[in-house]
Amino acid sequence: MVLVSAIVxxxxxxxxxxxxxxxxxxxxxKIWPLLLLGVAEANxxxxxxxxxxxxxxQTKPGVEGSAAAFDSGGEGTGLFQSPPYNSRQLDRxxxxxxxxxxxxxxxxxxAIDGDNSTYWHTDSxxxxxxxxxxxxxxxxxxxxxxxxxxxxxxxWIAAHDVYLSPDGSNWGQPVAHGTWWPDSTVKMAIFEPxxxxxxxVVALSSSSGNNAISIADLQIWAAQKIPTSxxxxxxxVVGAWGPTIDFPIVPASAAVExxxxxxxxxxxxxxxxxxxxxxxxxxxxxxxxxxxxVTQREVSDTExxxxxxxxSMDMNGRVIVTGGNDDSITxxxxxxxxxWHGGAMMNIERGYQASTILSDGNMFxxxxxxxxxxxxxxxxxxxxxxxxxxTELPNAGSSYMLTNDNLGPYHQDNHGWIFxxxxxxxxxxxxxxxxxxxxxxxxxxxxDAGKRNSDNxxxxxxxxxxxxxxxxxxxxxxxxxxxxxxxxxxxxLITIGDPNAMPEVVQAGENMHYSRTFHTSVVLPxxxxxxxGGQAHGLPFNEDTAQMTAERYIPADNKFxxxxxxxxxxxxHSWSLLLPDATVINGGGGLCANCSANHYNAQIFKPPYLFDxxxxxxxxxxxxxxxxxxxxxxxxxxVVDSPISGASLVRYGSTTHTVNTDQRRIELELQPAxxxxxxxxxxxxxxxxxxGYYMLFVLxxxxxxxxxxxxxxTV
Numbered sequence: 001m002v003l004v005s006a007i008v009x010x011x012x013x014x015x016x017x018x019x020x021x022x023x024x025x026x027x028x029x030k031i032w033p034l035l036l037l038g039v040a041e042a043n044x045x046x047x048x049x050x051x052x053x054x055x056x057x058q059t060k061p062g063v064e065g066s067a068a069a070f071d072s073g074g075e076g077t078g079l080f081q082s083p084p085y086n087s088r089q090l091d092r093x094x095x096x097x098x099x100x101x102x103x104x105x106x107x108x109x110x111a112i113d114g115d116n117s118t119y120w121h122t123d124s125x126x127x128x129x130x131x132x133x134x135x136x137x138x139x140x141x142x143x144x145x146x147x148x149x150x151x152x153x154x155x156w157i158a159a160h161d162v163y164l165s166p167d168g169s170n171w172g173q174p175v176a177h178g179t180w181w182p183d184s185t186v187k188m189a190i191f192e193p194x195x196x197x198x199x200x201v202v203a204l205s206s207s208s209g210n211n212a213i214s215i216a217d218l219q220i221w222a223a224q225k226i227p228t229s230x231x232x233x234x235x236x237v238v239g240a241w242g243p244t245i246d247f248p249i250v251p252a253s254a255a256v257e258x259x260x261x262x263x264x265x266x267x268x269x270x271x272x273x274x275x276x277x278x279x280x281x282x283x284x285x286x287x288x289x290x291x292x293x294v295t296q297r298e299v300s301d302t303e304x305x306x307x308x309x310x311x312s313m314d315m316n317g318r319v320i321v322t323g324g325n326d327d328s329i330t331x332x333x334x335x336x337x338x339x340w341h342g343g344a345m346m347n348i349e350r351g352y353q354a355s356t357i358l359s360d361g362n363m364f365x366x367x368x369x370x371x372x373x374x375x376x377x378x379x380x381x382x383x384x385x386x387x388x389x390x391t392e393l394p395n396a397g398s399s400y401m402l403t404n405d406n407l408g409p410y411h412q413d414n415h416g417w418i419f420x421x422x423x424x425x426x427x428x429x430x431x432x433x434x435x436x437x438x439x440x441x442x443x444x445x446x447x448d449a450g451k452r453n454s455d456n457x458x459x460x461x462x463x464x465x466x467x468x469x470x471x472x473x474x475x476x477x478x479x480x481x482x483x484x485x486x487x488x489x490x491x492x493l494i495t496i497g498d499p500n501a502m503p504e505v506v507q508a509g510e511n512m513h514y515s516r517t518f519h520t521s522v523v524l525p526x527x528x529x530x531x532x533g534g535q536a537h538g539l540p541f542n543e544d545t546a547q548m549t550a551e552r553y554i555p556a557d558n559k560f561x562x563x564x565x566x567x568x569x570x571x572x573h574s575w576s577l578l579l580p581d582a583t584v585i586n587g588g589g590g591l592c593a594n595c596s597a598n599h600y601n602a603q604i605f606k607p608p609y610l611f612d613x614x615x616x617x618x619x620x621x622x623x624x625x626x627x628x629x630x631x632x633x634x635x636x637x638x639v640v641d642s643p644i645s646g647a648s649l650v651r652y653g654s655t656t657h658t659v660n661t662d663q664r665r666i667e668l669e670l671q672p673a674x675x676x677x678x679x680x681x682x683x684x685x686x687x688x689x690x691x692g693y694y695m696l697f698v699l700x701x702x703x704x705x706x707x708x709x710x711x712x713x714t715v
Contacts, residue, residue, distance in 0.1 A: 080185070080186075080272070080593075080594045080595065080596065080598060081186075081188055081272075081590070081596065081597075081598040081599065081600060082190075082543060082569060082589070082590065082596055082597055082598060082599055083144065083146075083188070083190075083221060083596075084143040084144035084190045084193075084221040084223065084567065084568075085143075085223075085546075085548065085567050085568065085569055086223055086224045086225070086567075087143045087144065087193075087221040087222060087223045087224065088221065088222060088224070089219055089220070089221055090136065090140060090219075090220050090221065090222050092112050092114065092219075094136070094137035094138075095112050095134055095135065095136055095137060096134070096135040096137070097109050097111055097112050097120070097132060097133070097134055097135075097218075098132070098133050098135070099120060099122070099130070099131060099132040099133070100122070100130050100131050101122050101123050101126055101130070102120060102121065102122060102123070103121045103122065103123055103124075106118075106119060106120055106121035106214070107120065108120040108132050111132060111215040111216070111217065111218045112134065112217070112218055114217070115217075116148055116216045116217050117216075118216070119150055119214050119215060119216040119217075120132060120213075120214060120215045121154075121155060121212060121213070121214040122155070122211075122212050122213045122214070123212070124208075124210040124211075124212050125210045125211060125212075126211060126212075127211060128203065128204060128205065128206065128211050128213075129202050129203055129204050130202070130203045130211075130213040131200055131201065131202045131203065132200070132201050132215065132218070133168070133198060133199070133200045134198065134199045134200075134218070134220065135168065135197060135198055136196075136197050136198070136199065136220070137197070138197060139166065139195050139196060139197045140195070140196070140197070140220075140222040141193045141194070141195055141222045141223040141224075141225070141226055142164055142193060142194060142195075142196050142199055142220060142221070142222055142223075143190065143191065143192075143193035143221050143222060143223040143567055144188060144189060144190035144191060144220070144221040145162065145188065145189050145199060145201070145218065145219065145220045145221065146186050146187065146188045146217075146218070146219045146221075147180075147186065147187045147188075147189075147201065147215055147217075147218055148186055148215065148216045148217035148218070148219075149183070149184050149185075149186075149187065149214070149215070149216060150184065150214050150216050151184050151216075152184075153182075153183075153184075153207055153208075154208060154212065154214055155206055155207070155208050155212040155213045155214030155215075156180075156182040156183065156184070156206065156207035156208070156214075157180060157182075157187065157201075157203045157205075157206065157207075157213060157215070158179050158180055158181075158182045158204075158205045158206065158207060158248075159178070159179045159203075159204035159205040159293070159294070160177065160178070160179070160180065160189075160201060160202060160203055160204055160246070161174040161176070161177045161201075161202040161204065162174055162175055162176040162177070162189045162191070162199070162200070162201055162202075163175065163199075163200040163202065164194050164196040164198065164199060164200075165196055165197070165198040165200070166195070166196050166197060166198070167197070167198070168197070168198045171200065173243065174202075174243060174292075175189075175191040175192070175194070175243055175244065176189040176190070176191045176243060176244040176245075176246055176601075177243065177244075177245065177246065177292050177294075178244075178245045178246030178247060178287070178292075178294040178601070179205075179246065179247070179248050179285070179293075179294040179295065179296060180246060180248060180600075181248035181249070181271055181296070182207035182248075187246075188246075188600070189201075189244065189246055189601075190221075190244060190567070190568055190601060191243065191244045191567070191603075192226075192227070192241050192242075192244075192566065192567050193222070193223035193226045193227075193567055194226070195226065199220055201215075201218070223567065227548070227564065227565040227566065227567060228565075229564055230549065230562035230563075230564070230565070231562070234611070234613060234615060235564070235608065235611040235615045236608050236609075236611040236612060236613055236615075236618075237561070237608050238561075238562065238563050238564045238608060239550075239552075239563050239564050239605060239606055239607045239608045239610075239611070240564050240605075240606050240611070241564060241566040241567075241603055241604070241605055241606075242583075242603065242604035242605070242606055243603070243604060244568070244601050244602070244603050245287050245292075245294065245585075245587070245601060245602045245603070245604075246294065246600060246601050247265060247285045247287070247294060247587075247600050247601060247602065248271060248283075248285055248294070248296045248600070249265070249266070249267040249271040249272070249283045249284070249285050249296070249600065250267050250271065250272045250573070250588065250589075250590050250591045250598050250599060250600055251265030251266065251267060251285065251575070251587050251588045251600075251602065252265075252266070252267055252268070252274070252307060252573040252575075252588055252591045252656060252657075253265065253266050253267075253306065253307075253309065253311065253321075253575070253654075253655065253656035254266075254575050254577055254585075254587065254588070254654070254655055254656070255311065255313065255319045255333075255577070255652075255653070255654035255655070255662075256577050256578070256579065256580070256652050256653055256654075257317070257335035257652075258313075258317040258335065258652045258693035258710060258712075259317060259335040259336045260288070260290075260335065261289060261290070261579065261580040261581075262286050262287060262288050262289070262335070263286070263287045263289070263577065263579075263585060263602075264284060264285075264286055264319065264333065264335070265284065265285050265286075265287070265587070265588070265602075266282050266283060266284040266285070266299075266306055266307075267282070267283045267284075267307065267591055268282065268283065268305055268306075268307035268325060268591065269281050269282060269283065269305045269307075269325070270283060270593075271283050272590070272591060272592075272593060272598050272600075273591065273592070273593035274305075274307040274308070274325060274591050275593065277305045277307070277325045277326075279303070279304075279305045279325060279326045280300060280303045280304070280305065280326070281298055281299060281300040281303070281304075281305065282298075282299045282300075282304060282305055282306040282307070283296070283298055283299075284296070284297045284298070284299050285297070287585075287602070289579060289581070299331075299340050301331075301339075301340040301341065301342070302329065302330075302331040302332075302340055302341065302342040303326070303329065303342070304321070304324075304326045304329040304330075304331045304342070305324060305325035305326045306321045306324050306325070306326075306331060307324050307325045307591070308323075308324040308325060308351045308352050308370060308371065308656070308657065309321045309322055309323050309324035309351070309353075309656065310322040310323060310324075310350065310353040310354060310355035310365055310368065311355065311654040311655070311656055311662075312355045312356060312357050312363050312654065312661065312662060313357070313651075313652055313653075313654050313662045313692055313693070314357060314361065314363065314385045314691075314692065315357070315361040315385070315691035315692050315712075315713075315714055315715065316334075316692075317334075317335060317336065317652070317692065317693045317712075318332050318333065318334050318335075318385075319332070319333040319335070319654055320332050320343065320355075320363060320383065320385070321333070322346060322350065322353065322355060322365055322383075323346060323349065323350035323351055323353055323365075323368060323371065323372075324350075324351050324371065325351065325371065327349035327350055327351050327368075327371040327372045328345045328346045328347075328348070328349045328350070328372070329342070329345060329346075330342065330343030330344060330345065330346060330383070330390075331343065343383070343388055344383070344388045344389055344390055345390070346365070346381060346383075346390050347381050347390050347391075347392050348368075348372065348376065348378055348379065348381060348392070349368075349371060349372025349373065350365070350367070350368025350369075350370075350371060350372055350378055351368050351369075351370035351371025351372065352367070352368050352369070352370035352371070352411075352413075352414035352415055352657065353365055353366060353367045353368025353378065353413075353414075353416075354366055354367055354368075354415060354416030354417070354418045354659060354661060355418075355661065356418045356419060356420040356426060356661040356662075356690075357420050357662070357690045357691065357692060358382070358420045358424055358426070358440055358690075359420060359421070359422060359423065359424055359425075359685070359686040359687035359690065359691075359715075360424060360686070360691075360715060361385060361686075361691040361714075361715050362382050362383060362384050362385055362440075363382065363383040363385060364380060364381075364382055364418070364420065364426055364438070364440055365380060365381055365382075365383065366378065366379070366380040366396070366398050366401070366413075366416055366418065366426075366438070367398045367401065367413035367414060367415075367416050368413065368414070369398075369409045369410055369411070369412065369413050369414070370410065370411070370414060377397055377398055377399055378398045378413055379392060379393065379394060379396060379397045379398050379444075380392075380393045380396040380397070380398065380438065380440075380444055381393060382440050393440060393443055393444025394443050394444065395442075395443045395444040395445050395446070396438050396439065396440070396443075396444025396445060396446055397446065398413045400428075400434070400436050400446050401413060401416055401428050401432050401434075401436060402432060403431060403432045403433075403457035403459055403480075403481075404457055404480070405457070405459060405480075405481050405482055406481045406485075407481070407482060407483070411459065411481070411482040411483075414431075414459065414482065414657075415431065415459070415460060415657050415658060415659050416428060416430075416431070416659075417429040417430040417431055417461075417462075417463035417475065417659075417661075418438075418661055419463075419465055419473065419496075419661065419664070420661075420687065420690050421496065421499060421687045421688075422498065422499055422685055422687030422688065423439075423441075423499055423687060424439060424440040424441050424687075425437055425438065425439050425440075425499035425500070425687065426438040426439070426440065427449065427473075427496050427499075427503075428449070429452070429463045429473055429475055429494055430452065430457075430458055430461065430463055430475055430478070431457055431458045431459045431460070431461055431478055432457050433451050433452060433455055433456055433457050433458075434448070434449075434450075434451055435448075435449035435450055435451065435452060435494075435503070436448060436449050437449050437499055437500045439499065447500045449500075449502060449503055450502050450503065450505065451505075452475060452492045452494070452505055453490075453492055453505055453506070453507060455488070455490050455492060456480045456488070457478070457480050457481075458475065458477065458478030458479065458480075458488060458490070459478050459479060459480070459481065459482045459485075459517070460477075460478050460479065460482060460517045460518050460538060460657070460658050461475060461476060461477040461478020461479075461488075461516075461517065461519075461658070462475065462476055462477055462478075462519060462520065462521045462531070462658055463475040463476075464521055464522075464523050464529050464660075464663065465523070465663075465664040465665070466523045466527055466528075466529050466553075466555060466664075466665050467527060467555065467665060467666075467667060468664045468665060468666050468683075468688050468689060469666055469667055469683060469688055470495065471495050471496040471497055471503075472493065472494075472495055472555070473493075473494040473495075473496065474491065474492070474493060474494075474508055474529055474553055475491065475492045475494060475508075476489075476490065476491035476492070476508065476511075476512055476516075476521075476531065476553075477489065477490075477491075477512065477515070477516040477517055477519055477531075477534060478516075478517050479517040479537075479538050481538075482538070483538055483539060483540055484537075484538070484539055485517070485537070485538050486515070486536065486537050486538075487515040487516050487517035487534065487535065487536050487537065487538055488515055489511045489512040489513070489514060489515040489516070490507075490511050490512075491507065491508035491509065491511045491512055491553070491560070492505055492506070492507060492508055493505070493506050493507070493508040493558075508553065508558065508560075509553065509557075509558045509559040509560050510559065510560070511560070512531065512551060512560050513549070513551050513560055513562055514534075514536070514547045514549065514551065515536045515547075516531070516533070516534030516535065516536070516547050517534055517535060517536075517537075517538035518533070518534050518535060518538055518540075518571045518572045518573075518574065518658060519531060519532065519533045519534025519547070519570075519574075519658065520532060520533055520534075520570070520574055520575050520576035520586065520655070520658060520660075521576060521660075522576045522577065522578045522584050522653070522660075522663065523578070523650060523663055523664070523665045524552075524578065524582070524584075524607055524609075524650075524705075525578075525582055525648050525650060525665075525695075525697035525699065525705040525708075526609060526648075526699060526703055526705065527555050527556075527648070527665060527667065528552050528553060528554050528555065528607075529552065529553040529555075530550065530552050530563070530576070530584055530605070530607060531550060531551050531552065531553070531560075532550040532551075532563075532566070532570060532576060532584075532586055532605070533546075533547065533550075533569075533570030533571060533574050533576075533586065533589075534546075534547050534570075534571060535547060535571045538572075539572075540572040540592075541572060541590065541592040541595055541597045542571075542597065543569045543571055543596075543597055546569040546570075546571055548565045548566060548567075548569070549562055549563070549564075549565040550562070550563035550564065550565065550566070550605070551563055552607075552608075563605075563608075566586075566603065566605075568599065568601070568603055569589065569599070570586060570587075570588070570589050570599070571589055571597075572589060572590070572597070573588050573589050573590055573591050573657070574586070574587065574588045574589040574599070575587060575588050575655045575656065575658075575660075576655070576660075577653045577654075577655060577660070577663075578650060578653060578663065578695070579604075580695050580707060580708040581707045581708075582607065582609070582610070582697060582705040582706075582707065582708070583604050583605060583606050583607070583610070584604070584605040584607065585602050585603070585604055585605075586602060586603055586604075586605055587599070587601060587602025587603065588602065609703055609704050609705060610704070618702070618704055619700075619704070620700065620704050620705070620706055620707070621640050621641060621642050621644055621698050621699070621700040621704065621705075621706045622640060622641040622642075622706055622707070623638060623639070623640055623696065623698055623706050623707070623708075623709045624639045624640060624641055624676075625637075625638075625639045625709075626638045626639070626696050626709040626711060627711065628709075628710060628711060628712065629711065629712040629713070629714060630682050630711060630712075630713055630714075631682070631713075631714060631715075632682055632683065632684050632685065632686050632689070632713065632715070633681065633682060633683075633684035634681070634682050635679050635680070635681055635682075636679065636680055636681075636682060636711065637673065637677065637678070637679050638670075638677070638678045638679070638680065638696070638698060639676060639677050640676050640677075640678070640698055640706070641676060642676060642700065642701075643676065643700075643701060644670070644678065644698045644699055644700055644701070645699050645700065645701050645702075645703065646667070646668075646670065646698070646699040646703075647667075647668040647670055647678070647680060647696065647697065647698045647699065648665055648666060648667050648668060648696075648697050648699070649665070649666040649668065649689065649694040649695070649696055649697075649711060650663065650664070650665045650666075650694060650695045650697065650708075651663055651664050651665075651689075651690065651692055651693070651694050651695075652692065652693050652694070652695065662692075664689075664690065666683060666688065666689050666694075668680035668681075669681065678698075682713060686713070686715050689713055690713075691713055691714055691715050692712070692713060693710055693711075693712050694710070694711045694712070694713065695708035695709075695710065695711075696708055696709045696710070696711045
């Protein structure tokens with residue numbers, strides 16, 4: 001039992017990895033079934049272990065009544081995901097359920113009777129959609145719901161919408177939508193709380209061939225309070241959180257497709273678990289923001305478990321995924337053909353590595369001791385995206401970028417903050433306190449680039465190139481050690497110039513308002529940087545000390561301002577990406593199998609620039625046409641529907657584990673060229689504007705961005 005408990009503690013927190021690997025002589029992630037047994041046994045014995053605290057039935061701090069959510073009342077239907085923040089389950093005594101139809105003996109009241117052996121079931125072969133509406137009796141601050149499916153495959157809900165109404169007549173838009181995995185596990189929808197009396201679940205698709213829908217039990221949560229604007233500021237200052245997208249998997253990695261604007265997400269070989277993998281496949285999902293549709297796909301084409309990989313998007317918009325659970329494999333997704341295919345194997349096995357596109361369009365990779373032989377230096381190598389070959393750079397070693405992590409090599413070279421730059425150079429801004437210039441010329445080289453002010457190592461912090469033309473990088477947050485370590489609110493403004501030159505480093509504003517690690521960030525079209533999530537003390541798969549209030553760095557004022565708080569915790573394994581409509585999608589967290597930190601969802605944040613002073617959505621400029629592709633130093637032409645004040649290019653993003661080396665912003669200098677027509681010159685250096693697909697945004701006279709048009713930059 002002691003060994004199993006130690007293995008459990010290792011698997012999520014890494015503390016015993018080297019010692020136990022030497023003892024049992026194998027990679028511990030391959031024995032995940034033992035871990036599940038260990039968790040079950042440890043839970044019954046109430047042992048004091050970090051993972052036991054994560055999965056036990058005790059009430060979570062700040063979440064009233066959450067213990068009941070773990071009492072599934074049926075085989076295989078444990079909750080095993082994070083319930084709504086600061087919320088309690090509602091008493092169902094005075095509820096009334098109505099539905100579009102029901103079989104005799106399986107009326108919709110059976111969905112709220114507290115007995116999982118009874119169920120609501122619609123008539124077979126009746127057309128979809130089907131719906132169930134709950135009258136709570138009184139208005140409540142509704143923040144989420146859980147649906148218990150039947151134990152047998154009969155009427156499991158997949159695609160769905162969730163609506164709220166104060167009066168049962170006015171429903172508005174869905175507060176949550178998406179697709180649940182069709183199985184017997186409990187399904188949740190969590191959203192921003194609203195004061196309402198009526199809740200409706202609409203089933204759009206069913207696992208049954210006869211379109212039947214069934215629900216064994218339905219529970220609803222209410223928040224203790226509804227989040228309010230910091231200092232009572234208007235939405236055109238703090239923004240607002242929008243609807244939730246439900247995924248069939250726990251999304252730990254994500255990328256926005258330049259071909260369509262769809263969001264590709266993936267977990268690991270299972271929908272909610274990365275450990276114990278036998279390799280060879282990955283569970284993925286796709287969200288289409290134009291239709292709201294969420295689809296699921298198992299990818300085995302490349303025989304690659306893509307959890308904890310390096311991700312970069314090449315010049316042609318292909319998502320190149322390297323290493324991870326299958327630690328030397330390269331997988332390539334082409335969104336234009338919607339196909340996956342394999343690339344050449346890396347020379348060095350890796351997991352948690354960093355990668356970036358170079359100024360010549362090839363890809364640089366470094367670090368990644370989370371997987372593969374840990375005593376081998378995870379030196380850099382370059383992937384030739386045309387020839388499909390990997391070349392090691394023996395003189396561009398990873399030893400220079402190591403942090404002083406208390407777990408040693410396992411975590412010292414993880415999640416590098418690297419930026420492809422001029423003349424095949426790479427600037428490493430962190431997370432180590434010591435910064436470096438790498439070069440991909442020949443066999444590679446490394447040069448010292450000084451330190452980030454007085455900062456310590458900032459593992460699992462963020463770094464964003466928000467003004468590439470001026471070499472401006474913002475770094476912020478993180479902690480000295482990967483886990484069980486107190487985060488910082490320190491922020492630095494780094495300005496880089498020619499390769500190997502010492503950068504200028506100053507404090508950014510007065511630092512962030514909140515200390516964060518495991519947070520995520522996005523550069524917005526106006527040059528500000530949106531920051532959300534994270535926790536004050538970093539513990540993987542633990543949601544204590546979560547930071548709920550977002551913030552934004554304003555370069556023109558050199559300060560951080562608070563943004564609207566949300567109601568969904570986003571910590572370890574969460575992510576954020578900019579969408580072509582200038583909103584942000586923020587999702588994920590967890591992927592820890594049977595634990596209470598899993599988040600099968602994402603949420604939309606609407607930045608302040610989308611609102612007018614009264615809190616309504618403001619009018620936006622429209623790009624009528626724009627040059628779709630350009631060479632470096634070339635001129636592009638933009639035709640709009642009204643006068644504009646500026647324009648920017650933001651590179652499409654891909655992200656996992658707080659890292660997004662694809663995103664960067666280039667501010668364009670506009671020249672009038674006729675009525676509502678402008679020209680701009682693309683930077684003449686591909687190190688400033690890396691090859692690839694960019695979202696072109698124009699800014700109206702009031703700074704409001706348009707929906708973007710694609711511009712591809714090629715070498």
